[in-house]
Amino acid sequence: MASLSREAFPPAVSIMPGSQRASRSVVVDLIAVLAAVTAGAPRVMTVAKGSALPSGPFELAHRSLQQGLRDWVEQQTHHPLGYVEQLYTFADKDRADADTAPRTISISYLGLTREHDAAEAGWHSWYEYFPWEDHRAGPPPVIAKVLAPALAAWAEAAPTAGMRSERRLRAAATFALDGARWNEELTLQRYEMLYEAGIVAERLRREGHSEEGGAGRPMIADHRRILATGIARLRAKIKYRPVVFELMPPTFTLLQLQRCVEAIAGRTLHKQNFRRLMEQQELVEETGGTTSESLGRPAKLFRFRHAVVEERALAGTKLPLAPT
Amino acid sequence: MASLSREAFPPAVSIMPGSQRASRSVVVDLIAVLAAVTAGAPRVMTVAKGSALPSGPFELAHRSLQQGLRDWVEQQTHHPLGYVEQLYTFADKDRADADTAPRTISISYLGLTREHDAAEAGWHSWYEYFPWEDHRAGPPPVIAKVLAPALAAWAEAAPTAGMRSERRLRAAATFALDGARWNEELTLQRYEMLYEAGIVAERLRREGHSEEGGAGRPMIADHRRILATGIARLRAKIKYRPVVFELMPPTFTLLQLQRCVEAIAGRTLHKQNFRRLMEQQELVEETGGTTSESLGRPAKLFRFRHAVVEERALAGTKLPLAPT
DNA sequence: GTGCTTATGCTCAGTATAAGCATATGCCAG
DNA sequence: CTGGCATATGCTTATACTGAGCATAAGCAC
Incomplete structure (x- = not known):
């Protein structure tokens, strides 16, 4: 997660043929897939009445792309951005006939933010698009x-x-x-x-x-594809990194946590096994409090154990290692 | 793996503040982490006497970045590039005082190629650097x-x-x-x-x-960090996608396959369990032939079953799914 | 054949996972 | 204040997967 800033860059070693540099103007965009889970639905921040992902020119980036994106999002949404990760850089030629138009490079990011008011403008459920x-x-x-x-x-x-x-x-x-x-x-x-x-x-x-x-509901240009990239990445990541917690309030019940994962994965989970998994991985700890927002027996409140991130080097093998 | 070409891009919806576009010149580079496994060592293609990864200006890219990279590598090495994947885009400001210098964006790729002559120029073992x-x-x-x-x-x-x-x-x-x-x-x-x-x-x-x-042996600028990114990605990927085969000759013994995985992972594996894993996943099939290049009982030859890629949607759950 | 080397087959125990049963604890209606 | 309802939480069982090792097979050199 730590990111070194890029150091002074010497003249690139160009072995590739035809090294005529900076021959044509290049435009660089940032595109954000901003996700949150509210009211049981995974939502994405959109603009232009839900037809586009928020994007902007590259120049705004402060020290780094990541920091620029983070600052911008926090300023816009007034919610802290928990987790940011680069998704993909798109740079294919727009069309064969667009020789005169500037070439566009789009760098896309996935960002996670906490639950907020469900009715806030611009947030749409993923599942409208998919x-x-x-x-x-x-x-x-x-x-x-x-x-x-x-x-x-x-x-x-x-x-x-x-x-x-x-x-x-x-x-x-x-x-x-x-x-x-x-x-x-x-x-x-x-x-x-x-x-x-x-x-x-x-x-x-x-x-x-x-x-x-x-x-499904379409978007501008290839924005829906970028959203699909973000969803796929998040659905995969949630299984081996504790990123769900970036989408949760500070304390929560295990059922709330489960619903959040279910919203993202788009499938229902086995309650008891989910709870066992959380406990044995020691990702959460009880706060001592309980909640009784709904019917039934009140549930214990939990919080994320930030410590595990440092304690364990997480992630596991899948290779048949030899005994050392 | 299929990649859609990017379509015509309408004026970006810029909500970000200070949208002055294309204010300063931007230089875009491609950097390749090209990997092969020869003679028991995982190797990376380098230039400048092992001090840099091959890189070149972006303009060369034909239809897409990926295709441009592929063409270039195949032309240089005369070996087909089996697998190409984008690694990361680096675009941090080089230095605080570099306001006048053009900003450099580097898009890095990981590419895999088959075994070849161990002594070919430019190829160095990963482990010289790490x-x-x-x-x-x-x-x-x-x-x-x-x-x-x-x-x-x-x-x-x-x-x-x-x-x-x-x-x-x-x-x-x-x-x-x-x-x-x-x-x-x-x-x-x-x-x-x-x-x-x-x-x-x-x-x-x-x-x-x-x-x-x-x-460890250093490299120019942040090239060693990019190499580390590539190694990490390959070590992770090898566990859930059949990419090893891109590094192998068409037919091979299970021990050769194991040595290849071991070279990449940097650890030794349990032979019998490795073999069981390969068989139960049905990733390989016997060719019928055997080899007796070394001492001992001759080993059966295998080939990769390309079919599995289509048959199975690969990758598995890690979530406690509810019965459907 | 004997001994060395590598290949290949098989077993067994420990652990993780899927699925379901059982009990606990609150609220509410009567 | 009691029974019904709804959710929370605990526990059990069967099965699959993994780690580790034993045993046998099949070549070659002498």
Whole structure:
């Protein structure tokens, strides 16, 4: 997590051919995927009536990109930004014919912030943009009703038999179409497949077609893809780093914590096992207090044990290590 | 793995303050961490006598950054690049006083290529740069002899008792100083800690001190940090994605495969368990042939089962899912 | 054949995970 | 003040996965 500042940079060792430097103007943007979980829904901060992620020019960055982003977000939202991580840098040529236009490089970041007022402007649920990603109440109907048939048609439209079967296999594995297990981490792959198959408005728009029939709410340019990248990253990260706590208030019940994870993962968890996991990993400790906001027996309040971050070097092996 | 090309980008929605665009010139570099495993050592492609990673200006990129990098590498090395992934984008201000100098953005990539002639120019073992990272023959002496004392001194030099104890804890966990388990994935954290503690030449150089006493072979600018990022990423990735095979010849024995993983991870594995893991995951299949290059019973030859990549959506849960 | 070397097969115990049962503790209606 | 309801929390069982080691197989050198 510690980040060294970049030191003086000597003339780059350019072995690559045709090293004509800085030949054309380059524009650098920052794009933020800002996430919070409120009222049981994972939300993302948007602008332009929910059609774009907040972005801005690079120059604002203070010491570092990360710090610039953090300052800006905290100023805008008045909520401290708990966790920031770089997502991806996009720099593909916009179009073949755009030789004269400046080339744009977009550096995207994922940021986590705490729960806040659910009605605050600009925050939208992830699942407006990706309705097929929320499996908390079972597989969403849109998959069987819209996506599966469209993906099947896309597979059949492939030129060769080999490609057809490969597409069928890939679609089935990615969307859990046959009995396969749903894998919530494949958010980006799913969006990319829908894009490839022409089932999202962004692709239809690009091809000059009507945007009718696109699944989920679209965004400007490739912002929805960037959001998918952020969701996928967060869904993966939550499993091996204690980042959920960045989304929680200082104290919380285990059920609240579970609901937060469920909102992000888009699936329901086994209550008792979740609680066992939290306890045995010693990620939380009781505050002593209890809450009785809802019906039923009052729940104990917990807080995150910041200490574990230092104590343990976290993360585990998956390799069959030899005894040392 | 599929990558959509970025589409036409409308005027960015700039909510950030002070949106004066393209105010100052920006230089964009690509930096490659190119890895291969030959003769039992993980190697990285370098230039300038091993003191820098290959880099070049951004303009060369063809359709996309990734494709540009791939073309360039294949042209240079005459070896196909198996796997390419973006590592990180560095864009911190070089120095406070560099207001007039162009700001440099470096986009780094990790690329894997197959085994080739061990003596080929430019390829150096990772462990020249990070001697403390190779634990295949037990913990390297440099840790106990050089790093541990220096880290202890660094911890004691902290101003408050709280910071001292925090540094001690962190150093112990990161370098497995007390009985703690070595975690090979912490390569980047370890390098950053050594930098912070002033035990690497890059830091000494920056502070205007003699570079004497720096641990491991240094590199230009922050190239060694980028290499550490690449190593850490590869060590983590190897555990949940079948990327090792990008480093192997088309057919191989299980022991060769194991040696390759060991070289990357910097630790030895349990032979039988490694073999069981490979078989139960169905990542490989027998070719029918055998080899008898060394002593002992000839080993069966295997090849990678490309099919699994499509069949399975890979990666697994770590959440206590509720029965659906 | 004997002995050396590596390959390959199999076992056993310890630990983690999935799933479900049982009990505790509050509130509320009557 | 009692029974019903709702949630919290504790505990058990079967199964899968892992770490570690033993045992056997199949080549080669002598």
